[in-house]
Amino acid sequence: MKLLRFKMEGVIKTGVVINGGLVEIHHSLLEASGSPLDDLERKRFYPLDEVKILPPVEPSKVVCVGLNYQDHAQELNMDLPEEPILFLKPTTTVIGHGDPIIYPPQSHQVDYEAEMAVVMGQKARFVSKDDANDHVAGYTVLNDITARDLQQKDGQWTRAKSFDTFCPLGPWIETDMDPSNQNISLKLNGDVKQDSNTGNMIFSVEELVEYISKIMTLNPGDVIATGTPPGVGAMQVGDVVEVEVEGIGILKNHLKLG
Ligand code: MG
Secondary structure: OEEEEEEEOOEEEEEEEEOOEEEEEOOOHHHHHOOOHHHOOEEEEEEHHHOEEEOOOOOOOEEEEEOOEHHHHHHOOOOOOOOOEEEEEOHHHEEOOOOEEEEOOOOOOEEEOEEEEEEEOOOEOOOOOOOHHHHEEEEEEEEOOEEHHHHHHHOOOHHHHOOOOOEEEEEEEEOOOOOOOOEEEEEEOOEEEEEEEHHHEOOOHHHHHHHHHOOOOEOOOOEEEOOOOOOOEEEOOOOEEEEEEOOOEEEEEEEEEO
16 A cells, blocks of 8 residues: 655645545554555545645654665675664655755765665564564655765765755655565666665665664654665756655655755
């Protein structure tokens, strides 16, 4: 089931994507993610292109994993990490499908990074990998925008990863999906730049939930960005960037001058 949040006449609503359109439902997205479609109280139908799609959740944090694809580690000639490498993006980075990514004047190299994202449904603290799936609401698409020059210059990642608009998320969550074997790809102005499979991830979703929840409480709506495959690269103002995860859909954004 594909669940999204959208805005219509100034009101934030929740919907299910059905037959190229969406049906408004009488539940919050996280409530609905735990219910079968038949149990959801349905309201109006809207064509998808007539609504403003919002990020599917408003997380209390976005936890990101660096270097989590075997093929990306090979590309960089780096050893595989023994433990996940974590960093955070502030919630003010989050934007939705169709929103502009603002190119900040402080940077001269702004890169895309195609990622699959986990959306938590239940609070998770000290959750074992065997129980991890019970705490996940679903999966969505994320673009971990990075000011690469500032990442290298600063020697740590906060500034490079944290500009407003640097976390496109959406367009919706898929609640019924095997996250361990889905194609993941990225197109820049229509050209394929990244093309891999989540099967190449070093740490699985279950392992990441266990590892992260031993460090910090994951709240409902929190997002885990699971890392990017090979082929990351720079974007320019005016570019259109599309990230696709098989089974979920396409997250499309464009770059605008700050
Ligand atoms: Mg990343």
